[in-house]
Amino acid sequence: MAKKQLPKPTDAELEILQILWQNGASTVKTVNEILNEKKEVGYTTTLKFMQIMNEKGLVQRNEDERSHIYSAAINQNDIQKVLLDKLLETAFSGSAANLVMQALGNSNTSKDDLKKIRDYLNKLEKGE
Amino acid sequence: MAKKQLPKPTDAELEILQILWQNGASTVKTVNEILNEKKEVGYTTTLKFMQIMNEKGLVQRNEDERSHIYSAAINQNDIQKVLLDKLLETAFSGSAANLVMQALGNSNTSKDDLKKIRDYLNKLEKGE
DNA sequence: TATTAACTACGAAACTTTTCGTAATCAAGA
């Protein structure tokens, strides 16, 4: 499949995408309320972002209703890949192993998650 | 120890830090040459960045000689942590396990590295 | 000492991102 180049979202855009991924399609009002749980941000600010994101193709919106309903237009996994690759290059000199170990060390990953990762490792080693 | 808040470097700053971490203390000239292997960038552009980074405390410099010698003022690991934490929050909803699995899946990690990670997992599970 | 090459310092333009005020539009209720 031809890989379409993904626009790298800015920090603010990513916050909004996050909300849309988590909550599904939402109005500006809803997104703004969720954003405001963390930090104060004006309604029109959020609106403007979402309009820009719409132009960029990061989100799409349904305009049937008076208050438009926005949803993410790009896949969370794809963006994760873009950002992860970039971080890998710019901060970890391309060493995925280092990145992984840092990630595991920094966060308190649960036993369950550790097991999941181990299983995944097994699959990887078998598969290749 | 009181954790000093690290300034999050910009993309361009990170590229320069990367070079300093890898090559050790260097002059602007050297850094600029390395940058130019990837993309054209004017000498004074690089100089300016390094001056700004000096003001921000991201690098320090020795001015004894005519051409100043710059070195990273912050630890690579600390920045990795800052950036990784941020990515974790903004793109992976805080799930380190997801991040790790994506990282392993995307990159072709060598058998050796996989083993390193497995060992690290073991240590983690024992230790806790 | 006068010239030149290698640097640094400074300032500002160009571009991107973030933030919000104001105006226009619409839907519902008085």
Place this chain on the structure above:
DNA sequence: TCTTGATTACGAAAAGTTTCGTAGTTAATA
């Protein structure tokens, strides 16, 4: 229909990032 509240559209200011031109400084050397 008139008003009001909710919403979108637009434009532009503010702030941050990137880029580089020009001028000044220094050290070596002709």
